[in-house]
Amino acid sequence: MLNFTPIKTDHKAYSFVENLLHESFPEVERRDDEDQRRNADTNPLFTCYLITDDELPIGLITAWNLGDFYYLEHLATSPAVRNKGYGKQVMEYIKQLLPGIIVLEVERPEDEMSIRRIGFYQRCGFSLCEKDYFQPSYRKGGEGLPLYLMFAGADSIDADFEAIRDRIHREVYGV
DSSP: OEEEEEEOTTSTTHHHHHHHHHHHSOGGGSOOHHHHHHHHHHOTTEEEEEEEETTEEEEEEEEEEOSSSEEEEEEEEOGGGTTSSHHHHHHHHHHHHSOSOEEEEEEOSOSHHHHHHHHHHHHTTOEEEEEEEEEOOSSTTOOOEEEEEEEESSSOOGGGHHHHHHHHHHHTTOO
């Protein structure tokens, strides 16, 4: 049975979470460790969840409670358990855990992996918003990325797109 445990850096499994972030996301797609740890320990809008199956650590998800919606920043499963059906279970559970609108970023469908990732989220009940969205850089002097948003819990986010984008940019990226 899956468990989502909110953790801070003093949790015995935080090193698993941090290592999985490094393995799963290139540097351009994550903040530096010090900022990540500060969010985990002190930011009331941010929650880092350790995902376990019974006692086995299988993944992580980081979520922001941005008032009118939740923003899922990072989701990763351990390479040891990939392609075993955990991803779909995680997404079903997160939709129960975080009621209402859930938003996440995805790469534009320009290669096989990004097309597959979008398809995965669509099979999990998310819809693609094809309005232009640009992810600001996580690091000073870094470059942002052109992405799309996906969402669940609403028929559309088109009418609120600018407000959602601005809230993510302000709260998550500090711009």
